[in-house]
Amino acid sequence: MFVLSYSSSSSSSSSSSSSSVFTSLSLFLLLILHIYTAFCLAKSTNNSTRPHLQLSVDYYAKSCPQLEKFVSSVTSQRFKEAPVSGPATIRLFFHDCFVEGCDGSILIASKPGSKMLAEKDAPVNKDLRVEGFESIRKAKALVDSKCPGVVSCADILAIAARDFIHLAGGPYYQVKKGRWDGTISMAARVGSNIPQANFTVDQLLKLFNSKGLALEDLVVLSGAHTFGFAHCRHFVSRLYDYRSTKPPDQAIDPRLLKALRMSCPQFGGSPDTVAPFDVTTPFSFDHAYYGNLEAKLGLLASDQALFMDPRTRPLVQNLAKDKQKFFQAFASAMDKMGSIGVKRGGKYGEKRKDCGNHF
Numbered sequence: 126m127f128v129l130s131y132s133s134s135s136s137s138s139s140s141s142s143s144s145s146v147f148t149s150l151s152l153f154l155l156l157i158l159h160i161y162t163a164f165c166l167a168k169s170t171n172n173s174t175r176p177h178l179q180l181s182v183d184y185y186a187k188s189c190p191q192l193e194k195f196v197s198s199v200t201s202q203r204f205k206e207a208p209v210s211g212p213a214t215i216r217l218f219f220h221d222c223f224v225e226g227c228d229g230s231i232l233i234a235s236k237p238g239s240k241m242l243a244e245k246d247a248p249v250n251k252d253l254r255v256e257g258f259e260s261i262r263k264a265k266a267l268v269d270s271k272c273p274g275v276v277s278c279a280d281i282l283a284i285a286a287r288d289f290i291h292l293a294g295g296p297y298y299q300v301k302k303g304r305w306d307g308t309i310s311m312a313a314r315v316g317s318n319i320p321q322a323n324f325t326v327d328q329l330l331k332l333f334n335s336k337g338l339a340l341e342d343l344v345v346l347s348g349a350h351t352f353g354f355a356h357c358r359h360f361v362s363r364l365y366d367y368r369s370t371k372p373p374d375q376a377i378d379p380r381l382l383k384a385l386r387m388s389c390p391q392f393g394g395s396p397d398t399v400a401p402f403d404v405t406t407p408f409s410f411d412h413a414y415y416g417n418l419e420a421k422l423g424l425l426a427s428d429q430a431l432f433m434d435p436r437t438r439p440l441v442q443n444l445a446k447d448k449q450k451f452f453q454a455f456a457s458a459m460d461k462m463g464s465i466g467v468k469r470g471g472k473y474g475e476k477r478k479d480c481g482n483h484f
């Protein structure tokens with residue numbers, strides 16, 4: 126509500142010569158907004174190096190005070206019925222934020238008959254699980270039945286991701302809200318913004334830096350690979366050598382190599398076979414991911430690379446030692462990721478009713 130009045134008054138004030146009363150009213154509203162934002166920032170429990178002036182924990186305090194309760198009733202139900210909804214939703218949030226910012230653009234379906242595909246139909250998004258989309262659809266339906274037209278799909282995604290992390294044993298943190306849904310979703314814009322399993326640390330860093338995320342954020346956010354699964358094609362090249370009998374990647378534990386080779390044959394395997402990211406605790410959100418990297422049990426080349434590279438190795442070692450430290454760092458890195466490219470009001474975004482449809 127505040128943001129809406131903020132954007133409309135600031136855009137019209139430049140052309141308003143008719144009323145100085147209006148201008149002072151706008152200035153007054155601006156002042157109130159600044160005080161309000163500063164208050165929210167001061168109150169917020171998450172520390173981040175970048176302040177998110179436009180997001181706040183209390184954004185829906187008046188318009189939908191029970192919002193988080195509504196979302197959590199759906200996420201806890203989904204967690205029981207289909208536990209893969211957890212990893213699926215967190216990955217969905219990541220893929221949303223990295224393309225056009227955290228604006229729900231990943232949720233939009235391609236228009237039937239149109240040649241222009243939406244983000245979710247881009248090749249790298251094809252293996253985003255339907256359980257993630259379904260969880261957001263259900264949460265949005267419930268929220269809209271209680272607070273019609275108020276809450277953005279992008280905010281529901283951010284809240285649901287946090288819920289699932291917590292449900293799987295991870296940290297609970299406050300989610301800042303106030304994102305508006307974007308209106309652009311183009312498959313062609315996805316490829317260059319999403320990291321690939323065979324990326325080097327240099328490539329990963331370059332991409333993360335371009336989103337305002339630092340080296341530490343890269344290492345910490347990769348810790349989301351503490352649960353969930355990956356299809357064979359993302360790591361099969363690590364398992365076989367086309368020229369000799371030696372595997373190409375020496376940074377893989379021989380027992381894991383053997384097991385993965387059984388699930389993922391070099392030729393003729395099923396394209397649907399998946400392996401767990403974390404062989405020790407595949408369903409819990411803990412810091413085992415980092416211990417695995419130290420033990421050459423990383424699944425993707427991009428995971429294992431974080432331990433091989435001297436720039437990221439000390440961070441991996443620190444996080445492997447201290448679960449609480451990982452939890453704190455993860456909460457604040459999610460807050461940072463959750464503020465990428467946020468849209469600020471009706472001029473730039475919308476509140477979609479059906480998250481999958483932008484008309």
Ligand code: HEM
Pocket residue numbers: 209211212213215216219252253254320321322323324329343346347349350352353354355356357359425427
């Ligand atoms: C650092 C670069 C990253 C790369 C190269 C990468 C790559 C991948 C790949 C290839 C998969 C497997 C997809 C499949 O086969 O279905 C995957 C899954 C997953 N990723 Fe990442 N990812 C990265 C960072 C992240 C981040 C930052 C997050 C969240 C904060 C994340 C969360 C997940 C989750 C939870 C899954 C499991 C999804 C499921 O089981 O449905 N990833 N990632």
Ligand SMILES: [Ca+2]
Pocket residue numbers: 220221222223224225226227228229230231307
């Ligand atoms: Ca997006």
Ligand SMILES: [Ca+2]
Pocket residue numbers: 351352403405406407408409410411412413414
């Ligand atoms: Ca785990």
